[in-house]
Amino acid sequence: MTDTDTRLAVDGARLWASIMETARIGATARGGLNRLTLSDEDRRVRDWFCRACEQAGCTVTVDALGNIFARRRGRDDTLPPIAIGSHLDTQPQGGKYDGVIGVLAGLEVLRTLDALDHQTNAPIEVINWTNQEGSRFAPAMLASGVFAGVFDARYAYDRRDRDGRRFEDELVRIGYKGEAACGDRRLGAHFELHIEEGPILEAERRTIGIVTGVQGMRWYEVTVEGRDSHAGSTPMPMRRDALQAAARMFIAIGDVARAHGPYGVATVGMVECHPNSRNVVPGSVFFTIDLRHPEEDVLADMEAEVVWALRQAAGSLDMTFERVWNSPPVRFDEECVAAVRQAAAAHGYPSRDIVSGGGHDSAYIARVAPTTMIFVPCKDGLSHNEAEQVLQAHVVAGANVLLRAVLETDRRLRAG
């Protein structure tokens, strides 16, 4: 078998059928999924996945955080496995593809290798990471975080949902608290196929996004304090209108991001105006800022420019500015990225390098294993939404790239 082997492609119809079959578990009336972490629906899709992997001849292991590892033996089973991971849990009003295609494309890779009767040198493991979404138990990417040493297991176990139920109790309840310690296994590499959750690939008509890393992200909270006063009897020059100052800030924040294009982005997503009454000049405004850029230095520059612009926009009003979260950029493994690039080229798929704007399990796994991701377009860049749509051809293309990149990595590791 060579790179140009025409048989080196997954069975697209089978892959799509798996996606549609699992999409019945937690299906919503409007065509989406509600499959919250550690819910009964999560248990049912896990059961489905374990059975499918066992039928494909895999050994299934569950670790203490409920992460599922389905292992297909390699020629040298002492080598660390090449992993294909993503998540089967969804948002409460999520789509059918976010996370799901990454796990099921992994399963399809296993089935394809069986059909081709191809034995890899290293074992292949398909992984379902627990609680990527974080909608039920915050924070997101909890179990991949524990795996990578970002959180400890005790912290994860004690997370509670809105009804007060503990993560660990729910893990036991659905029967997915395994014996193996979480993080106690070395991975030779980790690949993740995912929808882009953004509009770039669709707009440029690229089938494959070669993901070179994850943006750095910083969150801020800002409060502008003016003075609330009567909307009728306070002349414009005598006002201390917190919303007018905040509006200048919103625009300045957008300007900072545009000045650091094309990668810099900045979002004011949440605004609270006080007292929020039609006939009262706003006395104070609270808002949030989300700043992202793939490079730490640029992100620091953007922060400094935002602070400067806000102070200028505040004028004589008081302002508090606080950084509440800092997630440094992740740069994916060069050889894994090269393997994806080569695979996309081998298939002739239109592709481009892209930086992930959102968080993924791969961002944490990159700390402990050579990692990268493959993106495919989603309609209008929409995700976390029941209306999420992905073309079958794009999912199949992504799975083909995944298959080739995994095999290329297997070859390279053996050669190395």
Place this chain on the structure above:
Amino acid sequence: MTDTDTRLAVDGARLWASIMETARIGATARGGLNRLTLSDEDRRVRDWFCRACEQAGCTVTVDALGNIFARRRGRDDTLPPIAIGSHLDTQPQGGKYDGVIGVLAGLEVLRTLDALDHQTNAPIEVINWTNQEGSRFAPAMLASGVFAGVFDARYAYDRRDRDGRRFEDELVRIGYKGEAACGDRRLGAHFELHIEEGPILEAERRTIGIVTGVQGMRWYEVTVEGRDSHAGSTPMPMRRDALQAAARMFIAIGDVARAHGPYGVATVGMVECHPNSRNVVPGSVFFTIDLRHPEEDVLADMEAEVVWALRQAAGSLDMTFERVWNSPPVRFDEECVAAVRQAAAAHGYPSRDIVSGGGHDSAYIARVAPTTMIFVPCKDGLSHNEAEQVLQAHVVAGANVLLRAVLETDRRLRAG
């Protein structure tokens, strides 16, 4: 007695004592008042007021809306009375002066005339208008509105508070549903002393505001529709960020008002951002606009300019714009205004013409009787707030102007 009669002044200490005495009825811990319309506290202050007026020799009449008319006989009791009216009800966390000083200055005028043994030609009536504030039963200025024919009595009776209690039932409960039909009495003139509820007089160190009218006011509701998208994976040029467009609108609205200074004012007081999540580009924003100007033509121009500016700021985003309220400007009676101006000059009080930014009972009464108002400064322009503060000297000056303006009007009406 002449205009320059040095005795022509109220008893400031007595007036202040009345204000402080009634301020015990519904007093809040933080120095304000909670005396909602038709509450037990409202009944107590009404009882106090009726008794004080009767002790001053007045005849007290209550109409079917609970408006109280305390009448001091004139030489010619067939003439329509010269009225002095305002309100004793307050906001739930209101101050001690808003409305109250207008009624109690009226009482002080009666007492002063008694002390001077001065008989006016026309009768003088001091009026407490029911439900000026509208905090418990919307809308505001309900009973003066019925008196002026803006609302009918049935409409007023059926207003309900948040607990579902009807206006009429509460009026009966506190014993203030009178026999006289509301609006069934002609007034020769109507004067109202009130705090400015704005910062202009204080900033210019003027003791008296000669109120020439009430601004026209228009309210609007605007919705900007973009598309919510992922804050990390949506590049700036591909966003349809409703908040960025709204921010441009907020600034443009302020610019329109400033271009129509010094009287034009515009306020964006209420903002709702959707989905209002830190890491989601806002898909839609709802906000309100309050536009005011003393002249109808200019207000219409301001509206047209705002519409134009909003459409420009919206760019490719969708926008809905709806006018939800239109309150035309009120121009007060020229002779009443002249009487106030002359009275302020006679006392040598620093004064200026001013247009009321807020609504007052006088705005409705102006439809059925020659009317004007007298403003006195309040600290920092603050009202509708327990921290409302007014200098005793300013209230006394206002009452002195009121007394002289009433007597001047009495003289003029007799002469005419």
